[in-house]
Amino acid sequence: MNLSSLKFFRSLRHDNHQFAVIGLGRFGRSVCSTLHNLGYQVLATDVDEKLVSEALTEEIVSHAVQLDSTEPAALKEAGIFEFDTVIVAIGNYIQESIITTLNVKEAGVPHVVAKASSEVHRKLLKRVGADHVVFPEYEAGCALARTLTKPSILDRFDLDPDHSIVEVIVPDEFHGKTVSEIQLRNRYGLNLLAVSQDGKFKINPDTTKRLERGSAMVVIGCNKDINRLPI
Numbered sequence: 001m002n003l004s005s006l007k008f009f010r011s012l013r014h015d016n017h018q019f020a021v022i023g024l025g026r027f028g029r030s031v032c033s034t035l036h037n038l039g040y041q042v043l044a045t046d047v048d049e050k051l052v053s054e055a056l057t058e059e060i061v062s063h064a065v066q067l068d069s070t071e072p073a074a075l076k077e078a079g080i081f082e083f084d085t086v087i088v089a090i091g092n093y094i095q096e097s098i099i100t101t102l103n104v105k106e107a108g109v110p111h112v113v114a115k116a117s118s119e120v121h122r123k124l125l126k127r128v129g130a131d132h133v134v135f136p137e138y139e140a141g142c143a144l145a146r147t148l149t150k151p152s153i154l155d156r157f158d159l160d161p162d163h164s165i166v167e168v169i170v171p172d173e174f175h176g177k178t179v180s181e182i183q184l185r186n187r188y189g190l191n192l193l194a195v196s197q198d199g200k201f202k203i204n205p206d207t208t209k210r211l212e213r214g215s216a217m218v219v220i221g222c223n224k225d226i227n228r229l230p231i
Helices: 003-011 026-037 049-057 072-078 094-106 119-127 136-149 184-188
Strands: 018-022 041-046 063-066 085-088 111-115 132-134 153-160 163-169 191-197 200-203 216-222
Touching: 018 026, 026 041, 041 049, 041 072, 049 063, 072 094, 085 094, 094 111, 094 119, 119 132, 136 153, 184 191
Parallel strands: 018 041, 018 085, 041 063, 085 111, 111 132
Antiparallel strands: 153 163, 163 216, 191 200, 191 216
16 A cells, blocks of 8 residues: 555445455455455456356355446446445456446446556556556565565565565574664664564564564664665
8 A cells, every 4th residue: 555545545434344346357256255254245246157156156245246347237237336335356358447447437436446457557447537456466476576585574564665664584683682782773764663472563662672583573664774674
């Protein structure tokens, strides 16, 4: 998430318990399954009747219907336009994705999330009204590349292009030293948020807390400073 996404997520209704997902490929199925398991009502659609049947059989949705989402009448009949939030998960079929997004926005759906497969696709989706665009493959690829080149970074949350919160394995250089002794802020310009202990995290650890090899620490700061850590 970044600052440009903040307005969209703040606009989502907290009392919304129903979502519509258009497209039952891997991404769409994942969204449906997660929402359904969290207890939300999910209506899914796909042009492929087999995928619709599979979603119903596997019980990853509340309801599912086969339809052509490029046809506004079909979407209206299925009740898609009545949802507060619709996820257009078509992605790989750019024309269908754009037309579907346009159909849903023109019908007045307030929150439309769309999957993009390229930067050009993203721009087109935004042009026709998508409120939020996601790049699942791109984001997964970036995460994998970072993991391969910086295996000591266990998890990462990008605040913006230049700042992040990262969970890292405590460097050997820090083993046995206290939070005060490693001088994280003075030496690296970073702030320590938490340190793991017995499988749990200690938030805002005391300056006398000693760090141990193999445990984890969570820091926040500029990416260029994070990259200077001895990991």
